[in-house]
Amino acid sequence: MQSPPKPQFASWLIEQVETGQYAGPSHVGQNKFRVPWKHNSRKDCNDEDNKIFRAWAVASGKINEFPNDKARWKTNFRCALNNLSERFKMIKDNSKNNDDPHKIYEIINTEQNHPSLPTQDPQDDLDMIPDIYSSPTEYFPSGNEINLLNNLMALDLDNHGTEEQLWAGEYNQPNPALLGSYPAAAENHPQVLPHQPSYYEVTPLSIYDLEISIHYRKREMLKMTVNISSTTRLQLHYQHEAPELNADRLCFPSTDDLLDHKQIEYTNRILSNIQRGLLLEVRNTGIYAVRQDRCHVFASTSDPSVAHPDPRKLPQNSMVELLSFENYVHELRQFKENNSGSPEYTINMCFGEKFPDGKPLEKKLIIVKVVPLICRHF
Template identity: 30%
Template sequence: MDEGAKLHLKEWLIAQIESGKYEGLCWEDDRKTMFRIPWKHAAKKDYKQTEDAALFKAWAVYKGKYREGRDKADPTMWKTRLRCALNKSTDFQEVPERNQLDITEPYKVYRIVVDNGTTRPAESHPANDQANIQAKRSLVNPHYPDKQLHCQTESYQVHKDEKSFTEDLMREHTYCELTGTKIQNLAPVNLFSPALTISDFRMQVMLLYQGQMVMKATTRSSDGCFILQGHVPLGNERIYGPCSAQQLSFPSPASVSLPPSMAEAMNRLLCHLERGVLLWVAPDGVFIKRFCQGRVYWSGPMAQHTDRPNKLEREKTFKLLDMPTFLNALQSYLQGKGPTPAYEIELCFGEEYPDPNVPKTRKLIMAQVVPLFAVELLQRFNLGETEEKHPPVTSNKDGEKL
């Protein structure tokens, strides 16, 4: 497995069992075909979040669904996410007759299975597993038999209420890489199923002062990037570890040729943008959270209004782009049933936006954000206008992407 590649649930969970890190998470049999997973309900009097929710929290952190120090702790949702992943996965099968839910330290038992439903020991041969995975993922387009679609698949369910399975929300994502030469007039491909976790977290960010670009950067961290005045304040790093989000600081107005009165107004605005905003790409879309005192407005694929301002509330997470919606729109476009899917996001700091009475070139500070997974997907399907607007990522002499 490549360095930095995400483990699938089976691989991740077996690693946690073998680590001995979580009390109650252990093998049920000597052949390591079944395991126990602690399952204490949060309503129990002796419930301790730090211990009884540790495994569920670890899965949420690993999947990017919980960010220490930034998101509100939600043990019930953590447990729900892992339960849903176990129930949905074809690698696991619950063994109800072995469950012990009425004891002091309750647990459930799951069996590791293979495709035909038989028991699978944990120490199966990695090479054979990988071959099976690749065989499943290699699909041939019947309309273009010489072209293959290599799709990674993963799906999960989110339960609004842990007690109700009827309110499940299936969120599925697909990211297919078309190998070989580009294909014109590609036959319809189901981009929405099976699901896949987007692994390209890069964003192209441009900062503009009154329509003049003053910074352009490509972010690569899976934790996203801060756009802010100054630097991210230190705090909780001793407990949670350092935040790896990239920091993009607003350039000084003095470095840009602006009238003195305009530079003064911009400096006043920048004073209110300390802590800024945090943007990140996740498997189900693009998100933002505003931390600064200064107001921030936006436009983009999921903006409520196109003719009047959309405000970001402070300390609240907003989804700026929804992955299933984008993929559905892309599929509609490929079938000739709709326009090119929208994916660009604009932020306006300190001034209302969109503003039909004031062009964006007159706004003091704006940011344009482009999630590069969308650019890559569109380019692979030979949508020329995307290449013109966002040229392909190039590399320097050392092979590093620029």
């Protein structure tokens, strides 16, 4: 007997809130609802607190994979919710409230508008079969970061007019009275920065601000700005959170909204091996990563369309440098002196396939792009 089709999470969740079938999820205002968020380690956590998470595990067909694992139910629900940032926005995180732990979300779109998958060439089907490899603080720049900012600004000032003289001089630590703090990281999600100001606003630049986007072939599945401070890290995982890492967490999107069956099959094969995934860290010297699970990851900052004779595969359980800030400043200086081309700073990471191998980036099943936003200013 064929199992019923999996429902769309957004429609399913809104229906649960409106019908009041479960005691936890409920309306708290126009287009706003709350979801109970009691940690499973609490002694008073019972089946009632996990009903909505179990219900989605049943509806999504995941209940057969982990029939009694309450933590996995919650992770499955959380990933589905986070991957629909165009539909739901968390406006209050009360998950640490001892008396009534919950989160409040706002429905920011009343209709779901998912772009369809671009048409692909017949040849793409041949290329689809890959070699799948498995095996909360206030911001004040540190001394080393200030040195880096000064080096970058010194290079940049030569090419700008008087309108930008507000950047002249040394970069000093901002006045705490003038500098707001970023909100504390949510339990399951990296810090999302407020509206990015224009270049001309006097706002402290930070080496810890990254733009992260996840692409499944031609389709951008997720794009967000995060702040990975010197005291935090970011775990890119697939339904396998690791609380012991003491890191913010970002879950790879599911393939539910993809249309091509072969793409879904091969992408899911890679996702099943990502699991604990990748740990990202930003230091004063650069951006670093640790591959934590079987899925092989290849990283490059060079032209992705040009094959590399020896693609750089990240070793498992070893911290490696993805981008050196010192090298970037050196290459930027060379560029300003017309001695070389513009330095590359976008980190492309390909999961499960060799890269770069001369194939277009859009043909790769899973690509993660990491962009240090400070480099865009220079």
